[in-house]
Each structure stands twice: as C-alpha cells, then as structure tokens.
Amino acid sequence: MTGLEQLQALEREHLVPAYTRMPVAFVRGEGARLWDDEGHEYLDFQTGLAVTSLGHGHPAVVAAIAEQVARLIHVGNLFYSEPGLRLAKRLAEGSLGGKVHFANSGTEANEAALKIARKARQGGDVISVHRGFHGRTYGSLSATPQEAKQAPFAPLVPGFRAVAPTAEAITAAVDGRTAALILEPVQGESGVWVLGDDVLRAARAACDEHGAALIYDEVQCGLGRTGTLWAYEDAGVAPDILTSAKALGGGLPIGAVICGPRFADVLEPGDHGSTFAGGPVACAAAHAVLDVVENRGLLERVRALGERLTEGLARLPGVAEVRGRGLMLACDLAAGGAPEIVRRALLEQRLVLNATGPATLRLLPPLTIADADADEALARLRALLEDAAPSPARGS
Numbered sequence: 251m252t253g254l255e256q257l258q259a260l261e262r263e264h265l266v267p268a269y270t271r272m273p274v275a276f277v278r279g280e281g282a283r284l285w286d287d288e289g290h291e292y293l294d295f296q297t298g299l300a301v302t303s304l305g306h307g308h309p310a311v312v313a314a315i316a317e318q319v320a321r322l323i324h325v326g327n328l329f330y331s332e333p334g335l336r337l338a339k340r341l342a343e344g345s346l347g348g349k350v351h352f353a354n355s356g357t358e359a360n361e362a363a364l365k366i367a368r369k370a371r372q373g374g375d376v377i378s379v380h381r382g383f384h385g386r387t388y389g390s391l392s393a394t395p396q397e398a399k400q401a402p403f404a405p406l407v408p409g410f411r412a413v414a415p416t417a418e419a420i421t422a423a424v425d426g427r428t429a430a431l432i433l434e435p436v437q438g439e440s441g442v443w444v445l446g447d448d449v450l451r452a453a454r455a456a457c458d459e460h461g462a463a464l465i466y467d468e469v470q471c472g473l474g475r476t477g478t479l480w481a482y483e484d485a486g487v488a489p490d491i492l493t494s495a496k497a498l499g500g501g502l503p504i505g506a507v508i509c510g511p512r513f514a515d516v517l518e519p520g521d522h523g524s525t526f527a528g529g530p531v532a533c534a535a536a537h538a539v540l541d542v543v544e545n546r547g548l549l550e551r552v553r554a555l556g557e558r559l560t561e562g563l564a565r566l567p568g569v570a571e572v573r574g575r576g577l578m579l580a581c582d583l584a585a586g587g588a589p590e591i592v593r594r595a596l597l598e599q600r601l602v603l604n605a606t607g608p609a610t611l612r613l614l615p616p617l618t619i620a621d622a623d624a625d626e627a628l629a630r631l632r633a634l635l636e637d638a639a640p641s642p643a644r645g646s
C-alpha cells in the first residue's frame with residue numbers, strides 16, 4: 251500500500267465519514283505552494299478555504315506562534331493574558347469600536363453574535379438571507395437557509411427565517427420583533443455573491459429603524475480577502491456586530507465577535523464563554539496576520555491582482571461568468587462539471603481549487619501571491635478547460 255492508500259484505509263475504518271476528500275496527502279507548504287507525500291508540487295488557490303491567506307509558513311506567523319508556544323500555550327479566561335487583550339483592542343479599533351468576544355471558529359463566533367443579539371432583544375427573531383452560510387452548530391445552522399444542511403437535523407432553533415438578499419425583501423422583513431439580521435457582505439460558500447451597496451444600506455436603515463442588530467459575517471470575506479481590511483468598508487455601511495474567523499489565526503483556530511458600542515456590554519459574566527477562546531497562541535498568530543493584512547500596499551495588490559485574475563478567467567474557454575471582489579472569486583462554467591474540473595486540476599495540473607456547486611469554481615489564492623503564480627494558475631486552468639471542452643468525460 252502507498253502512503254495515501256494507508257491513510258485512506260485509516261479513514262474508512264476510523265473516521266466518521268463527514269468529508270469527501272481528494273486523493274492527495276499534503277505534507278508541506280511554503281507560500282502559494284504545497285507538496286504531497288510523493289514530492290509533487292502544487293499551486294494553492296484554495297488556502298484551506300480562505301484560512302492560510304498569507305500563504306503557507308509565513309515567516310512572521312511561524313515566528314509569532316513559535317515564540318508564544320515556548321512561552322505559554324494556555325491559561326484560560328479566568329486570568330489575564332496579554333495577546334488576547336491587545337488583539338481585542340486592535341480588532342475593535344480597526345473596525346466598529348466597542349468590544350470583542352473571542353471564539354474558536356466561524357460558527358462559534360456567529361453563535362455568540364446571535365446570542366448577544368437575542369439577549370439584547372429577548373424572544374426576538376433572527377433573519378438571514380438566501381444563499382447565506384453561517385456555520386454548522388445549531389444557531390448558525392438555523393441561520394443557514396439550505397435545505398440539505400438543515401433538514402436532517404430538525405428541529406432547528408425557533409424564531410429563525412430567511413428572506414431574499416434584496417433591499418425590498420429586507421426592508422419588508424425587519425420589524426420591531428427582529429433581534430438580528432445576519433448576512434455576509436460577500437457570500438462565500440454559495441458561490442461568491444457580492445451583495446449590492448443598496449442591500450447593505452437597506453439592511454442598515456431597517457435595523458436602525460427597528461432597533462435590531464445588524465450582524466455581518468465576515469468569517470470568509472474579511473481580513474483583506476476582498477481588497478479592504480473588512481469587506482463592508484467598500485460600501486461604507488457598518489454593522490452593529492462583526493464576526494471573523496478563518497484567516498484570523500493564520501491557520502490556527504480562532505474566531506472573534508466585534509461588538510459595536512451598542513452591543514459591547516450585553517454579555518455579563520456567566521452568560522457565554524469557551525475554554526479555549528482567546529488563547530495566547532492563536533492570538534499571537536492573529537497579531538502577525540494583522541501586521542501583514544493591515545498594510546495598504548497589500549490591500550492594493552489584492553485589488554489589482556483580483557482584476558488581473560478576473561480578466562484572465564473571463565478569457566478562458568467555457569467560462570460563462572466571473573464574480574467576486576479582490577481575491578475572492580468565482581467562475582461559472584457554461585458546461586458545468588466543476589467538481590470534475592477541480593479533481594483534474596488537482597491531479598493533472600497540480601492546481602488546488604474548490605467547487606461551490608455543479609458549475610462553479612471558487613478561487614481563494616493567498617493574498618500574498620506573486621503575479622507570476624497567478625498567471626501560472628490561469629495557464630494551468632486554461633490547459634484543462636481547453637482540453638475539457640471537447641471531451642468532458644475524460645477521467646484522470
């Protein structure tokens with residue numbers, strides 16, 4: 251048995267079959283590149299789903315983690331610890347003001363945001379929007395209006411409903427019983443849909459009028475991914491509560507809920523918490539990530555490269571539409587077959603991508619990627635799509 255076959259046997263026997271894995275075992279990464287256990291080199295345009303957004307093994311992230319690991323790994327939230335407290339200051343001052351509550355993942359950050367909004371308006375409803383994705387725990391799942399994800403786990407949390415992501419639908423839905431309206435300014439998991447400025451403005455106006463909490467889930471689209479530190483900056487319409495995770499820890503698990511001034515003191519001791527949240531190692535990593543991502547030059551590059559990739563993708567054979575902003579891009583294929591293209595890109599072109607649906611490729615390259623690597627990815631995709639057009643059924 252090869253190394254990969256051994257891992258596949260272990261998976262079959264010992265792992266709950268919750269994931270569909272590609273037949274590759276990665277053992278090392280550096281920048282935009284990954285290596286498998288046979289020494290093959292890959293170009294990473296998936297970044298573990300928008301997590302390793304500074305590339306693999308970024309020296310500042312590695313150094314910050316190593317330094318903190320050697321000093322103190324965990325002490326918990328019953329004591330003071332500097333990395334988390336300084337990170338809270340930095341996150342709040344760089345966004346809404348107010349205060350921060352830490353979590354360990356995106357779903358947990360949303361869970362906390364929803365609890366805060368419900369505590370502020372007890373018994374209130376939560377409204378989310380179609381195509382939204384907020385995570386897999388019960389509160390976040392209840393705000394994720396996708397039949398396939400929700401149905402096996404009913405009954406969900408009561409008081410949740412979803413409306414179309416349009417200004418009219420949101421204006422009509424939010425009322426005096428609404429505790430929270432939650433949405434992603436750029437929807438990721440459903441295929442990269444940028445919500446219009448008019449949608450965010452209507453959401454803001456409706457929540458202001460009725461005193462509801464406007465929650466932006468920037469777990470995927472935040473932290474420079476779309477070319478601004480926070481995606482909402484593009485429209486200039488701020489939420490009351492902002493959630494972050496994925497890229498925040500440079501690969502380590504961390505989530506954050508940034509509560510603007512109105513919601514900063516809703517939670518009191520005993521209301522909510524988590525053993526690992528705000529731990530020193532993940533927070534030290536997050537400081538290193540922010541040092542890089544807050545740099546204006548990097549954000550400008552993300553926008554410029556996003557345009558270059560958008561233009562390049564639009565010129566590829568069989569591409570029907572390119573969507574997104576910055577380096578959060580989706581590419582619809584006229585003939586469908588996106589999952590097969592993802593598989594062939596990996597195995598034949600050594601390009602790591604992901605599909606968000608039967609016809610949609612998602613590109614989430616490192617924000618630090620070189621122009622030459624972006625062009626190389628386009629060339630590999632072109633080779634595949636040119637080849638795929640006449641005989642899409644050809645296997646790998």
Ligand SMILES: *Cc1c(COP(=O)(O)O)cnc(C)c1O
Nearest residue numbers: 355356357383384385438469470
């Ligand atoms: C990935 C994602 C989540 C869930 O994050 P986990 O860390 O997987 O729990 C929530 N919201 C959005 C927008 C995401 O992309």
